Amino acid sequence: MVFKALPVLTDYDISPETGFLPVEPPLEILPDPYFAPWEETFRCFNGLLLASRIRQRVHELPVLDASRLTTKAEQRRGYLILCMLSHAYVWGKHELAAEVLPASLAVPWQKVADMLEMQPILTHAAVVLWNWRLFNLDTLATLSGSSDESWFYLVTTAIEAKGAPVLSKLLNAIQLVRDDDITGLTQELVTIRGIIEEIVVVLRKMFERCDPYVFYWKVRPYLAGWENMAEAGLPNGVRYEGVDNGKYKTLAGGSAAQSSLIHALDVAFGVDHYPTGFRPKKPHHHGHHGHKNGTTVDGEATMNGQTDNFYNETVSGRVSPVQPEDTGAGSTNFIQKMRFYMPGPHRNFLTHLTEVANIRPYVTSLAASNRATDEEVLKLVAAYDECIHQIKVFRDVHIQMVTLYIIMQANKGPSISHGGFATKHSITPANGFSSDANTGKVANGDAAPPAAAPPVAKKGASILYPQKIIFGAPHGLAKKQEEGNDVIRGTGGTDLIPFLRQSRDETNESKIVPTPSMIGTSKSSFT
């Protein structure tokens, strides 16, 4: 039998030791003095943001040529700087959201994103993979200047580090399936289960030092992208001056849903995800399966090893390199959409992994064969199911986290009526804050810098940071609580908690021997 070659991690910018994290700590400064204007602005951008001076400073920046960032490390540093400065610029502080991003940020941001095969928007890669230093593990940058934000990123970075060794083990497991080595595969799965368990231990650390209030009101607004952001004053997204003739871009904000690590687990274990509310009922796994031989890779487009392949838009299926158009309850699952925001080589790795993933069909076919009651097969099935169970536990804990950090904070409301953010009427020359949305004059009466009359949201946008009405928006799942209606809906028709629950349930239902979900599906458990 001819097998497709297994991916070699290093071909995809992945290290067997550090996984999707770079082996060397990210650069703390760009070595070429040409980029000093960026570094100098970056060094003090938290203070500039707090003083509503960041836009002014950006207007003074020259348009630098990002092609002078020659190494990967330099490109990642440049990308981090431009992500942070651009999100600070667009969302501002006590300012209306800016609808136009000046060329000094837009042009090099697009350029460096292209070099990294990414998008010009704040991503998991920017704030988690390339934003740390080894000083008891610390971040290089935060938007809010808070230790809570550092912790939020660092816990995620630590998950990437803890999970890194799993990647080689997943490839080993795939090889062991090809070798038809049941005992070896069982051992490998037991080790993998242990690693996923450790990931969950790290995940729980989020509760220790990231205050939900600070996260929700001070950090999350800045992670937002510009998709489904009409209520925040960006109905069409953001125009990047000097890029694509200034066409509007709508891009989702940063989310750990972009973590290639979690995607790799789903792909390797054949956990499929469907658009929210569109999920085929999985048939019982015992007694039948869709593959004659789980070790064959050719022709297994969906690799879930079942007969329910009628739905072909699964996450572990192929991923288009272009941005999926439908971001809501339509045909494209949100998790799949997140691959668009990963570094190119990592995204390509997941595609390759999809093509060779064979564990689930193999285990499924054995469980349905006349060897189903052999002790070694029973052990294998148990080991596989325990891996799935740990991924499901990860999602259980994650749902609790989202409930505490988002749903509960949104329900409670801010401790100061405007949540620390200005509404349009509070931005007047009298209060001394920043620019006037309608005239483009800065608050002290001086004319705005000529390069850019502050590009702001349209007249009439009255809510800058609409946490009070948007649930879940910053990661691209805008949620709007309809008046007189208890249901929290996403503007794309999706709903935050149902989406996460479905993802958790899809995991649980991937077990060969079904067990009920640990957390009930009743809505009341989360409200």
Ligand code: HEM
């Ligand atoms: C305070 C902590 C966290 C909050 C509030 C949070 C919030 C969210 C939200 C709102 C979503 C829905 C999709 C979106 O809007 O992006 C999501 C998805 C997701 N998050 Fe988190 N997250 C947190 C921490 C983490 C961490 C540390 C990880 C680890 C990698 C993680 C991994 C994921 C994944 C993989 C998804 C996709 C859904 C799934 O696979 O089931 N999250 N998160």
